[in-house]
Amino acid sequence: MGLDSKSPITSLYVHVPFCAQKCSYCAFYSEPSSGEVINRYVKALVRELELVAADLRPETVFFGGGTPSLLNLRQWEEVLRAMGRFNLLGAQEWTVECNPATVSLDKAKLLRDFGVNRISMGVQSLDEALLDRLGRIHSRETVFKSFDILRQAGFENVNLDLMFAIPGQMLDQWRSTLAEAVAMGSEHLSSYEVIYEEDTDLYRQLRAGEFDVDEELACAMYEELVQSATSAGFQQYEVANFARDQTSTDLPFAFPPRACRHNVNYWRGGSFYGLGPSATSYVRGVRTKNWSNTILFCDRLEKGERAIQSREELPPLQRAGETAAFGLRMVAGWPFEQFLQTTGHDLREEWSRDMKQLSEKGWGRIQKNGFQLTRQGLRFADAAAEMFLR
Ligand SMILES: C[S@@+](CC[C@H](N)C(=O)[O-])C[C@H]1O[C@@H](n2cnc3c(N)ncnc32)[C@H](O)[C@@H]1O
Numbered sequence: 456m457g458l459d460s461k462s463p464i465t466s467l468y469v470h471v472p473f474c475a476q477k478c479s480y481c482a483f484y485s486e487p488s489s490g491e492v493i494n495r496y497v498k499a500l501v502r503e504l505e506l507v508a509a510d511l512r513p514e515t516v517f518f519g520g521g522t523p524s525l526l527n528l529r530q531w532e533e534v535l536r537a538m539g540r541f542n543l544l545g546a547q548e549w550t551v552e553c554n555p556a557t558v559s560l561d562k563a564k565l566l567r568d569f570g571v572n573r574i575s576m577g578v579q580s581l582d583e584a585l586l587d588r589l590g591r592i593h594s595r596e597t598v599f600k601s602f603d604i605l606r607q608a609g610f611e612n613v614n615l616d617l618m619f620a621i622p623g624q625m626l627d628q629w630r631s632t633l634a635e636a637v638a639m640g641s642e643h644l645s646s647y648e649v650i651y652e653e654d655t656d657l658y659r660q661l662r663a664g665e666f667d668v669d670e671e672l673a674c675a676m677y678e679e680l681v682q683s684a685t686s687a688g689f690q691q692y693e694v695a696n697f698a699r700d701q702t703s704t705d706l707p708f709a710f711p712p713r714a715c716r717h718n719v720n721y722w723r724g725g726s727f728y729g730l731g732p733s734a735t736s737y738v739r740g741v742r743t744k745n746w747s748n749t750i751l752f753c754d755r756l757e758k759g760e761r762a763i764q765s766r767e768e769l770p771p772l773q774r775a776g777e778t779a780a781f782g783l784r785m786v787a788g789w790p791f792e793q794f795l796q797t798t799g800h801d802l803r804e805e806w807s808r809d810m811k812q813l814s815e816k817g818w819g820r821i822q823k824n825g826f827q828l829t830r831q832g833l834r835f836a837d838a839a840a841e842m843f844l845r
């Protein structure tokens with residue numbers, strides 16, 4: 456779809472800014488809140504959905520956070536019924552993020568009944584001491600129990616999030632978490648190296664010299680991740696994302712069928728609406744960001760307007776550079792023609808020197824129809840992608 460197209464936007468993200476307790480590494484906008492604030496948020500969100508509904512025909516929906524599973528049954532019903540009224544149900548892929556401690560059969564069934572068909576569960580580790588270290592509110596047992604509940608409720612597409620290079624984590628601990636996680640039989644696995652985000656406890660501990668970062672160990676852990684996941688039948692399709700099943704589908708350019716379509720749309724530079732505090736939207740080339748403040752968000756929506764903090768329209772070349780950088784995180788890389796259609800710029804012209812440099816370094820591969828990072832390049836995807844920014 457071209458940038459000027461007037462067809463409705465097909466991708467919707469909703470941010471739920473609440474958590475029972477803040478984890479030590481997490482910088483996503485979320486906080487513990489009273490039931491009263493959550494009720495107010497739900498009403499404000501319904502208003503925001505109403506404001507954009509006419510321009511939306513969702514094919515993918517993603518409720519992230521924060522902890523969407525923290526909303527209670529009644530609050531979820533309010534959101535889901537409103538989506539029904541605004542014609543926003545029926546997405547091909549609809550994901551809700553869950554913390555294992557807040558999964559219940561009633562809630563899972565309700566979500567399934569309204570058309571949610573994918574759950575992304577934050578596991579992070581299956582080692583009790585490391586779960587504690589991360590400030591997680593659940594035990595390893597809760598992870599297994601919640602996974603069973605999700606299956607019982609009829610979810611056949613479940614992602615598990617893991618983290619590696621956690622301070623104090625040994626290679627053996629990572630190996631056994633990986634082995635246990637792949638044995639659970641989920642359809643999808645996401646696994647990120649710990650990022651030390653400012654304004655988190657873990658960052659403050661690092662700055663205070665309480666531990667060191669071991670880059671070599673982190674590399675070994677990443678290798679272990681790719682090995683374990685692929686030998687268990689997952690196909691890697693992005694730096695940190697793996698999906699079960701090797702057969703290809705209607706998804707463009709060799710994606711496994713369980714790849715997260717919602718995220719593929721981000722990485723391919725597609726448009727999306729982002730609702731809720733702190734959420735970003737990218738609609739027909741214009742990026743807007745909502746205020747990261749739940750009360751302000753509610754105040755604005757109660758007055759009938761969206762709570763937009765900033766609006767940005769990048770010059771086309773700069774936007775194309777960002778799109779290139781994002782897309783290269785995918786194993787499939789960028790087909791030249793698709794990139795040209797999406798951005799109006801040709802990788803073979805504007806970025807030919809960068810692609811050549813990356814190939815010479817062993818980080819990239821120039822093919823007849825496209826460019827992609829090699830396995831080594833994917834390990835350093837952020838550095839490689841930076842070369843494409845203009
Ligand atoms: C919004 S959370 C997931 C859902 C739910 N809130 C939970 O934590 O159980 C999204 C994921 O981002 C990852 N994440 C968050 N902060 C991170 C960080 N600083 N470094 C690496 N991964 C991080 C975690 O794996 C987490 O599961």
Ligand code: SF4
Nearest residue numbers: 474477478481520521
């Ligand atoms: S990782 Fe998940 S549960 Fe933990 S603070 Fe972040 S959003 Fe909340």
